[in-house]
Amino acid sequence: xxxxxxxxxxxxxxxxxxxxxxxxxxxxxxxxxxxxxxxxxxxxxxxxxxxxxxxxxxxxxxxxxxxxxxxxxxxxxxxxxxxxxxxxxxxxxxxxxxxxxxxxxxxxxxxxxxxxxxxxxxxxxxxxxxxxxxxxxxxxxxxxxxxxxxxxxxxxxxxxxxxxxxxxxxxxxxxxxxxxxxxxxxxxxxxxxxxxxxxxxxxxxxxxxxxxxxxxxxxxxxxxxxxxxxxxxxxxxxxxxxxxxxxxxxxxxxxxxxxxxxxxxxxxxxxxxxxxxxxxxxxxxxxxxxxxxxxxxxxxxxxxxxxxxxxxxxxxxxxxxxxxxxxxxxxxxxxxxxxxxxxxxxxxxxxxxxxxxxxxxxxxxxxxxxxxxxxxxxxxxxxxxxxxxx
Amino acid sequence: xxxxxxxxxxxxxxxxxxxxxxxxxxxxxxxxxxxxxxxxxxxxxxxxxxxxxxxxxxxxxxxxxxxxxxxxxxxxxxxxxxxxxxxxxxxxxxxxxxxxxxxxxxxxxxxxxxxxxxxxxxxxxxxxxxxxxxxxxxxxxxxxxxxxxxxxxxxxxxxxxxxxxxxxxxxxxxxxxxxxxxxxxxxxxxxxxxxxxxxxxxxxxxxxxxxxxxxxxxxxxxxxxxxxxxxxxxxxxxxxxxxxxxxxxxxxxxxxxxxxxxxxxxxxxxxxxxxxxxxxxxxxxxxxxxxx
Numbered sequence: 274x275x276x277x278x279x280x281x282x283x284x285x286x287x288x289x290x291x292x293x294x295x296x297x298x299x300x301x302x303x304x305x306x307x308x309x310x311x312x313x314x315x316x317x318x319x320x321x322x323x324x325x326x327x328x329x330x331x332x333x334x335x336x337x338x339x340x341x342x343x344x345x346x347x348x349x350x351x352x353x354x355x356x357x358x359x360x361x362x363x364x365x366x367x368x369x370x371x372x373x374x375x376x377x378x379x380x381x382x383x384x385x386x387x388x389x390x391x392x393x394x395x396x397x398x399x400x401x402x403x404x405x406x407x408x409x410x411x412x413x414x415x416x417x418x419x420x421x422x423x424x425x426x427x428x429x430x431x432x433x434x435x436x437x438x439x440x441x442x443x444x445x446x447x448x449x450x451x452x453x454x455x456x457x458x459x460x461x462x463x464x465x466x467x468x469x470x471x472x473x474x475x476x477x478x479x480x481x482x483x484x485x486x487x488x489x490x491x492x493x494x495x496x497x498x499x500x501x502x503x504x505x506x507x508x509x510x511x512x513x514x515x516x517x518x519x520x521x522x523x524x525x526x527x528x529x530x531x532x533x534x535x536x537x538x539x540x541x542x543x544x545x546x547x548x549x550x551x552x553x554x555x556x557x558x559x560x561x562x563x564x565x566x567x568x569x570x571x572x573x574x575x576x577x578x579x580x581x582x583x584x585x586x587x588x589x590x591x592x593x594x595x596x597x598x599x600x601x602x603x604x605x606x607x608x609x610x611x612x613x614x615x616x617x618x619x620x621x622x623x624x625x626x627x628x629x630x631x632x633x634x635x636x637x638x639x640x641x642x643x644x645x646x647x648x649x650x651x652x653x654x655x656x657x658x659x660x661x662x663x
Numbered sequence: 664x665x666x667x668x669x670x671x672x673x674x675x676x677x678x679x680x681x682x683x684x685x686x687x688x689x690x691x692x693x694x695x696x697x698x699x700x701x702x703x704x705x706x707x708x709x710x711x712x713x714x715x716x717x718x719x720x721x722x723x724x725x726x727x728x729x730x731x732x733x734x735x736x737x738x739x740x741x742x743x744x745x746x747x748x749x750x751x752x753x754x755x756x757x758x759x760x761x762x763x764x765x766x767x768x769x770x771x772x773x774x775x776x777x778x779x780x781x782x783x784x785x786x787x788x789x790x791x792x793x794x795x796x797x798x799x800x801x802x803x804x805x806x807x808x809x810x811x812x813x814x815x816x817x818x819x820x821x822x823x824x825x826x827x828x829x830x831x832x833x834x835x836x837x838x839x840x841x842x843x844x845x846x847x848x849x850x851x852x853x854x855x856x857x858x859x860x861x862x863x864x865x866x867x868x869x870x871x872x873x874x875x876x877x878x879x880x881x882x883x884x885x886x887x888x889x890x891x892x893x894x895x896x897x898x899x900x901x902x903x904x905x906x907x908x909x910x911x912x913x914x915x916x917x918x919x920x921x922x923x924x925x926x927x928x929x930x931x932x933x934x935x936x937x938x939x940x941x942x943x944x945x946x947x948x949x950x951x952x953x954x955x
Binding site for chain 2: 276278290291292293294296297298299324326327328329330345363364365366367370378379380381382383384385397400403406407408409410417419420
């Protein structure tokens with residue numbers, strides 16, 4: 274089959290690899306119809322996630338048709354159309370029983386690598402480094418899906434791939450980011466980063482009852498999409514004005530009730546702070562650049578919540594813990610427990626409350642994946658989300 | 664107290680070279696901020712250029728101060744010492760940064776001690792299953808090779824005695840007999856290798872209820888004596904360089920097997936092989952019967 278493979282920083286290639294086979298009774302094989310490039314794939318592309326190896330199949334947002342099921346999968350049949358959540362979860366361990374699926378204790382066969390990094394291991398993830406399981410990803414024609422009786426959700430034929438594909442990751446991710454804000458009537462939410470997750474976090478914040486959502490980015494087209502399609506009340510271009518002053522101004526001096534970081538480890542900042550983080554990251558003195566997270570913490574209303582949806586991998590410097598402690602902020606985060614959200618969010622899509630396909634700007638064939646990565650990375654042609662047709 | 668510093672000492676050379684380095688860095692930052700920005704990988708914007716130019720001016724001043732200092736021995740000494748101390752502090756902090764990050768990321772074995780008779784290893788895990796089931800599965804010793812990667816087989820000879828066979832290096836295998844020396848159902852199981860065994864080892868597996876219906880806590884304590892010679896090398900290979908890591912991973916597979924009925928399989932189980940499907944399925948699937 275064809276698969277998009279990682280070959281080092283800035284290098285991906287579509288090549289022929291063996292077809293996946295059933296390895297365990299609870300495995301299924303999916304013939305992929307649609308797959309997407311995630312913002313977090315760019316962290317891999319930029320070489321910032323350790324334990325990648327040349328030849329790894331990338332991709333963790335995918336859907337398709339079941340073509341083979343193992344003997345232990347009772348709820349799926351060949352021919353079913355499914356969306357596959359990016360975290361792999363067994364459904365049996367204590368974390369899965371508590372619906373903390375991205376913390377599944379059994380799905381990462383290489384858990385010891387993650388334990389060295391983080392103390393304990395989260396779940397395995399498709400196509401996202403060896404320390405998160407070394408699973409072949411879904412930017413391919415086929416994928417093996419472990420614990421297929423738990424993760425994949427069947428989707429009705431009357432919905433297009435584009436409408437349901439993002440149930441695999443970014444819609445639940447944006448939704449959980451908003452849910453973590455514990456939104457109360459009248460709450461103003463600020464969202465850093467108007468990439469795909471940021472856009473869906475804005476949308477989700479409104480679904481969960483936010484009074485107003487303020488979006489922050491530096492690309493005018495992304496801010497425009499945030500206003501026109503996600504519904505943000507106000508947008509701030511951080512290269513043009515002081516974000517904290519503007520937020521204070523827009524919230525009657527209170528600060529946003531909750532702040533969502535939808536940026537993650539490769540944040541940019543103008544001026545000295547941006548340079549500081551770039552130098553420290555390039556000297557490997559910090560692994561992640563957190564200007565958005567710092568700003569979100571400092572901007573948040575006292576007693577408010579900072580919800581981190583962006584991916585961070587290691588260590589950061591100048592983390593404003595003093596603001597968190599002295600102003601009683603709540604910090605919430607986590608890889609998304611996708612399996613918890615697929616059913617309720619599919620219902621919302623079916624009812625027409627939301628159509629996540631509004632973020633798609635480019636549709637390409639799987640063969641064009643390398644061009645898609647470059648385009649997404651460089652924000653060429655107002656690129657916001659690339660969907661690949663396998 | 665005056666201390667004479669001879670010209671050309673290492674401190675002076677360091678100070679002088681630091682001075683020239685400052686001048687060079689300062690000039691580069693001042694005259695070619697764009698190139699500098701690209702060199703250190705920061706954005707090449709107007710604000711970054713302004714910042715770098717400011718840094719450059721400061722560096723130039725530093726360099727001039729160091730190089731232009733009068734050759735008064737005491738003065739040079741104090742200046743040079745200050746400069747080198749500052750440089751050493753910066754380098755030291757950077758090294759400490761890296762070191763502490765690494766240290767934070769190290770996972771320490773629960774216990775791994777060299778004892779007089781060998782190596783003692785302790786590991787623990789929690790299995791989300793009733794203690795009766797966990798105990799029964801372990802007590803059926805034939806199940807152990809299903810999750811202990813280096814075991815080939817365990818054969819139950821009678822109720823108390825068993826024969827163990829493990830993979831050695833280069834396709835060889837080592838074998839030994841063991842006896843169950845203590846058995847308390849659903850609580851503990853202790854074994855000891857028989858007199859004359861080529862691989863001397865003993866240990867205990869303790870089972871207990873985890874609090875709040877969290878299943879079963881299991882603790883393995885094992886002591887083994889690596890024999891000399893080829894068998895010793897075989898045993899070192901058997902448990903890897905870090906036996907506690909090996910047992911830790913074995914227990915993770917045990918947990919997977921009991922909780923999910925299967926052992927999770929990676930497409931890239933080590934960094935030696937890319938995460939992509941294999942053409943042929945290597946090895947036989949090791950599935951044991953588990954009631955779920």
